[in-house]
Amino acid sequence: MEGLQRCAVGKPVVIEETFPLRCDSTQLEKFLRDSKEVACGWMGHYDGCSMQDFDSLERAGKLTLPQSVYREWARLFVKLKPELAPDTTK
Numbered sequence: 001m002e003g004l005q006r007c008a009v010g011k012p013v014v015i016e017e018t019f020p021l022r023c024d025s026t027q028l029e030k031f032l033r034d035s036k037e038v039a040c041g042w043m044g045h046y047d048g049c050s051m052q053d054f055d056s057l058e059r060a061g062k063l064t065l066p067q068s069v070y071r072e073w074a075r076l077f078v079k080l081k082p083e084l085a086p087d088t089t090k
Contacts, residue, residue, distance in 0.1 A: 014041040
């Protein structure tokens, strides 16, 4: 958060390529929520697989560990969308 706050210089801040690479999803969730003070947008990499694709792979016993981590990240973005979406009523 300290580094992010140093980026707040009166211009919009967009956080890109978020992913739980060196943290778990709980830590990432906290960072995303806390970053709302500074950031006006968040982006991530979409690899083309839908949540249904991941669920199908899991049912077939073919979901890999990286795919499982990616699915958890995608679920987090879906969960936080109501909180992080811009307020369009202003």
